[in-house]
Amino acid sequence: MVQYRSTPLDASFAALSDTTRRGVLEQLGRENASITALAERFHMTLTGMKKHVGVLEQAGLVTTQKVGRVRTCRLGPRRLEDETAWIERYRRLWDARFDELEKVVDQLKRKENGNGEQDRK
């Protein structure tokens, strides 16, 4: 069996690498839900859903609370991020990516100029 307790990063990655678990996060982004409701929504057994929620919980992406016989799941505190901060982080990723693109474009330009010696406008 896969172990999910190596490092927090591995745990988060493992948690997010599964389509159902990403679906659960999306669902919980809309509203809190019980494990039973999640199991129904994703057409799974209660046991199967408990495992998924367990993985998400270990990664700190979800927290659960049992009241009476119902265990309610919600996004972990670390997921509730300010939208502005998220968009800024997204910008930084693209900025780094475009910097790399610029290097590739630069190489291609030089290659063209070097090869044909033609002046292209």
Next chain:
Amino acid sequence: MENRTGSEPTAMKNRTTSERKSARELVITRTINGPARIVFEAWTRPELFKQWWVPKSAGLTLLSCDMDVRPGGTYKLVFKHGASEPMAFYGRYTDVTPHSRLVWTNEEGGEAGPVTTVTFKEDGGRTLVVLQELYPSKEALDAAIASGSTSGDMNETFDQLDALVVTLK
């Protein structure tokens, strides 16, 4: 937040902007120093694409990159981070207009995946790249932000994970 006053070298580092343009839409812009023809090439030839899509800072390995860049053609990118299991991103190109426009779907996340449209506009030997990610609903984009990732891309997920790791140290 960003501090632009005089901190950046005067060199012509082009600025990247990102904005939630509407309830369902994220838009990224950047000017690249080069003609649209070359920028488009770097975006559509796998051997070139591979060289820039995964910035080194993301700490990811691109295991494979299959791109059949034509309308209806599919793509599949497989990434790996450290010892974790590989993760695949895939979809289909729906518009490929040489040197000016690329549109693709992001299907790994199921039906809530966004559609990505990139346009290239050349002006004086430089190219303005505008990338739009259009989600099927406001809820889908909210959810992508809430869960720290967009279906169309995993790097920001890792970006966030890395940030999480820092906060956990």
